[in-house]
Amino acid sequence: MLLDKIHAIKQISHEDRFNDLLLAILRLRFPIWGWTILDQPRIGSSPTGVNAGEADILVQAGGQNIAFIEALILESGNNTKTKEHILKCFDYVSYLSRYYIIVYFRGPAANFDATWAIYTTNVLTIPFPVLVAINTTHRFVSLSDKFDDVRHLKIAKTIHESGVEMFHIMINLGV
Numbered sequence: 001m002l003l004d005k006i007h008a009i010k011q012i013s014h015e016d017r018f019n020d021l022l023l024a025i026l027r028l029r030f031p032i033w034g035w036t037i038l039d040q041p042r043i044g045s046s047p048t049g050v051n052a053g054e055a056d057i058l059v060q061a062g063g064q065n066i067a068f069i070e071a072l073i074l075e076s077g078n079n080t081k082t083k084e085h086i087l088k089c090f091d092y093v094s095y096l097s098r099y100y101i102i103v104y105f106r107g108p109a110a111n112f113d114a115t116w117a118i119y120t121t122n123v124l125t126i127p128f129p130v131l132v133a134i135n136t137t138h139r140f141v142s143l144s145d146k147f148d149d150v151r152h153l154k155i156a157k158t159i160h161e162s163g164v165e166m167f168h169i170m171i172n173l174g175v
Contacts, residue, residue, distance in 0.1 A: 018104045018173070019056055019071050026057070036060045055092045068093050069100045074170075075107035077118025083126050086166070090132060099166045109174030116154045116170050123158060123168065132160045140168075 019039075026037050038058040057069035070092075072085040089099045103119060105112055120140045128134060135158075143155040152172035157165050 018073075019102075022069075022071070022102065023057060030059070034061060035066070058093070065093055065096060067098045067100060068096055069102060071102040071104065073104045073106050074115060074119065075105075076111065077115055077122060079122040079125070082119060082122045086123065086126055087128070089166075090129060097163050097165065099164070101166060101168045103168070103170040105170055105172050105174055107174055109172060112152070112154075112170075112172045112174055119168070119170065120156065128160065131162050132164050135159045135161065143167075 023037065023039050030037050036059075038055075038060065055068065056071050058065055059067040059069070068089055070085050070089050072081060074081065086101060089101075105115055107115060124134060124139060126134075138159040140156045140158055143157060144150060144153070147153070147155070154170040155167070157167045159165055
């Protein structure tokens, strides 16, 4: 699958370049569990509310949506971009209990940890809809320490009202 996509991926300059690689990897693993993965399905409402939204990746089991993956590229802390991408999740699919935010970090590699710290602070300031407001008792729960020798990856989750969990994964693709 990677060989099939490699030429097309080289020509893409935005986040879809990385999403295509992620999609290829996930498509190799998900069928084991009976899951399917949809690439950029038109679902829910766009941020403007005029058209259907174009989600990044949707995961299904038995034809039912079970998880949503939204991705963005950050070169430094960017509160507006972070907020827009995270809130889009609930416009596209508002009824799930699991959402995944993939952050492709493309800034200077030396700024990776600082950008993660800014990102986590920015997420905590987002004005979430009431039904999915962040549970302030838990805030950000770091999961990075559950993995050995993972210096180029930050993983955490936020716990929200209505039993919603949002997993945040920042991948250091720094230059």
